[in-house]
Amino acid sequence: MLQLRVARTRRIALIGLAGALAVSMSACAESKRDDNAAGGEKTGGTMVFGATGNPKMFDPIFNDEGETFRITRQIYDTLLQNKPGTADVVGSLAEKWEPSNDGKTWTFTLKKGVKFSDDTAFDAKAVCFNFDRWFNMKGAAAQSQMIYYGDVFEGFAKNEGDATGDPVYKSCEAKDDSTAVINLNKAKGAFPAAFTLPSFSISSPTALQKYNADTVTQSGDSFSYSDYANKYPTGTGPFKFESWDQAKGEVSIVKSTGGTDTAKLDKLIFKVIPDENARKQALKSGDIDGYDYPSPADYALLRNDGAQVLIRPSFNILYLGINQANNPALKDVRVRQALAYGINREQFVKSKLAEGSEVATEFVPKAIAGYNDQVPQFPYDPEKAKQLLAAAGASNLTLNFYYPTEVTRPYMPNPADTFTAISEDLKKIGIKVEAIAKPWNGGYKDDVQKAGKQDVHLLGWTGDYNDAGNFVGTFFGRSKPEFGFDNPALFSAISAADAAAVGDAHTKAYEEVNKQIMDYMPAVPIAYPTPALVVGSKIKGVVASPLTDERFNTVTKG
């Protein structure tokens, strides 16, 4: 009995202690709520956008992925940008731009009176500071993460690591406050469109220096970035950075004044919701006001609920890759053409892809300068396909067909469905198909792009900027294990088109290249799919962009 009493006393003491602890903690823990927040002058309200993944950090030059760019596009500006809803190049920080005849000098006339969100002035010196910063970036780690800079400008003042490219960039001169001249070592077809790339956003030189933006250090199998990239990104955009709450998965940006444009909203929150179904439910319940990449199967349902499904003009391509090195029969152009005739692309696009998608007739989408509507056409004709196969002595052709699993891409919403539809068509023209499914993150791209193990495969591309070279140059600009062919005439034609002077000559050169590609048929273009984004009924002013370049400064929430 005594033991029982002692135990009970101990228990009461413990409860008392816990209570005292809770009270004392409660006394220490004060609410940090901003009681004035609700009463302040708020006019535009807050929009919450459901993002599909985490941003990486906010220094655009070290970024290459869409979820980060969605945010940095609101905080920063580039010299040029895409006209809303199109891939046309228009001015942004630059009002006018002029290339020299040889394409090696670009003169930008800048907007006046623009300020960075840290209240420092934007001028030609700031432009040159940014270009020089990128060119002179030190450290193999930092250079390795400047993916787009490496693609477009090819090299640095001093290449580190194993980088070997000769730099395209030469120098930048600030002629006066509003004139910046960028000198290049060679002309490149990527310009002026590449100046729209969000990686080339102009940052505040003061903030870059203050927060050691160039510090990129290795940390285990990854890199760590500066305070500038994580806490103080500073641009001239209509919004300025407020906070990045990792635990909540929320990035908040607020209206900024002094930049190129003025936002109508007070605040914009990007909330990371990777699961598509969860994003849909969150929109339904009003927790978010919009999200990216709704499933095409949900379009009707979303519209019934009053949401607006905004279809983006296509800026991507889905193709059936052909690896000539892996199967001798595929070296015969008649066999490759037979594949094109044998696939019922019209039916596939109609039954498997989202509204607005179209059959691809070449390897650049229609929005790109250099698209050629006079290329050879290959409408669905299974009989002709069989004849071509017979003529090439390949009537009993067997193809190993690689397709990815565990992935959805904007150009390939459902790889398994795509594979099934195409392989059924191939079987109808007498081709035996051996299916090889590989996880996207489990070696698919290694197998098809590096090892070239496939005969045919599914892949695609989403464009970065309005230049045909960004598509056909990427695919067929040189010999690659993915396609397994060597066609010096085609490679040099692409190279010449890339170097052709800006304007008509450039466009015409790529039109010719596109015809040459379709004559040679190194792969079969399948479709130009159209991804979408969805916003709630109260949201007005979102313009869907082919390049996912949606700017939210025009958005209102009613």
Next chain:
Amino acid sequence: MLRFIVRRLLQAIPTLLILSILVFAWLRALPGGPAGAMLGDKATPEKIANLNHILGLDQPIYLQYIKFLGRVLTGDFGNSLVSTQPVVQEVLDFLPATIELSFAALFIAVGLGIPLGYLAARFRGGIIDNLTIVVTLVGVAVPVFFLGYLLQNNLAEPLGLPSQGRLTTGLDATDITGFAILDGILTQEWDAVWDAIRHLILPAITLATIPLAVITRITRASVLDVMNEDFIRTAQSKGLAEQTIRGRHVLRNALLPVATTIGLQTGLLLGGAVLTERVFTFRGLGFLLAEGIERKDYPRRQALILLGALVYVLVNMLVDVSYGLIDPRVRVR
């Protein structure tokens, strides 16, 4: 007891060391790699080779492991490829959510499972018993993600419950400990407490189904076993009140295997949390791991798998300790 705990902790060291080797080797053996993951769609074999060189991933694997172990021993698991933040910081930021969710799920599983199991055993062969058997079978059989989607799509809207997240976006809730409910109580932000509880309901139910089914079945079987023991008959023949027999002799003895099960289920909750947290965007360690797997985040995967193993070892140790508390005979042995 202290010596026992220390001994168990020391025994865990070789286990964790071997696991670290296996995890490290397994992740390195997977196709792709951190360089490919970092470079994304723009990766070319040359760029990947360059980045592998910069990161030291072209060195012999034993050297890479030694470096990795050296960093881990100093608490440095590197930075996440996805968020570029230190993984240890991520774990600390996301841990409270998983603890909160696991506690809520365990609360449901234990709170319902033990009484249900006991009632099923007591009224063996009756309606409650048969119903319990069927329901628990369904509970074990239904995949967690399927149930999650089912609840999310069919219950969230009609019941007015949130379908994702831990707190309503834009709710001004003070963050002190990272535990949303606790923080709300401490700061007396009662709307935040209620909001956090509402966000917990569907994921907690989802996560609780398997442990609830298992605990119910184990309790039922255990109670049935104990009820047939000689000492129960002795107690009955001594004329002890039924209530005393049930409470002091049957339930207390039957709880030993149940405690083991609860311990094991706590470890398994982490596995279930990966799917549940992913479905409900409940940003805990499971969510972090799911994202790490999807986006080939090697540092994150390594850290979370090792942490998971550590938690499993610790939970099992706590189970052993709880044996002693429930049954004093274990302590004597």
